Amino acid sequence: MAEIKNCPQCGDFFNYTGLREVCHKCAQNEEEMYQVVYKFLRKRENRAATMERIVEATGVNESLIHKWVRKGRLHPATFPNLGYPCDNCGHITNTGKLCSKCQDEIKSDLRTFEAAKEFRDNIAKGEKGTYLSDRNK
Structure with a gap:
C-alpha cells in the first residue's frame, strides 16, 4: 500500500x-x-x-x-x-556494505567472542559436580 x-x-x-x-x-x-x-x-x-x-x-x-x-x-x-x-569506516568498497578490512575485524571479533564463550562454558561445566569433601572426619 x-x-x-x-x-x-x-x-x-x-x-x-x-x-x-x-x-x-x-x-x-x-x-x-x-x-x-x-x-x-x-x-x-x-x-x-x-x-x-x-x-x-x-x-x-x-x-x-x-x-x-x-x-x-x-x-x-x-x-x-x-x-x-563502507558503512562502517567510509573506505571505498565494491561489494556488500562493509569493506574487506571491516569484515575481517568483525570476523576476528566474533572468533574471539566465540573462544571466550567456549572457555566460560568449559569452566562452568567443570564447576558442576566437583565438590570435594573431607571423608576422614
Whole structure:
C-alpha cells in the first residue's frame, strides 16, 4: 500500500510504493543524469576514470554515482575505479556494505567472542559436580 512522503530532493509530496525514494520528477532527472554518466563511461578512454574525474566531466553528484554502484546499475567489474563508501569506516568498497578490512575485524571479533564463550562454558561445566569433601572426619 502506498504512503505519502516528501521527496528528499525537491520536497514535493509523492506516493511512496517502495520502488524509489524520490518523486517521479526527480527520478526522471536522476535517470537523465545516469544516462550522462553511463555515456561518459562507455567510451573506452573513460572506463578507468576516477570518481573525481567522472564528477568533474559529468557534473553529477558523487553520492548519486555511489547509489548507482550500490544498486548494481554501474558495475565495478566493467568500470574498475567505481565503488561506494563502507558503512562502517567510509573506505571505498565494491561489494556488500562493509569493506574487506571491516569484515575481517568483525570476523576476528566474533572468533574471539566465540573462544571466550567456549572457555566460560568449559569452566562452568567443570564447576558442576566437583565438590570435594573431607571423608576422614
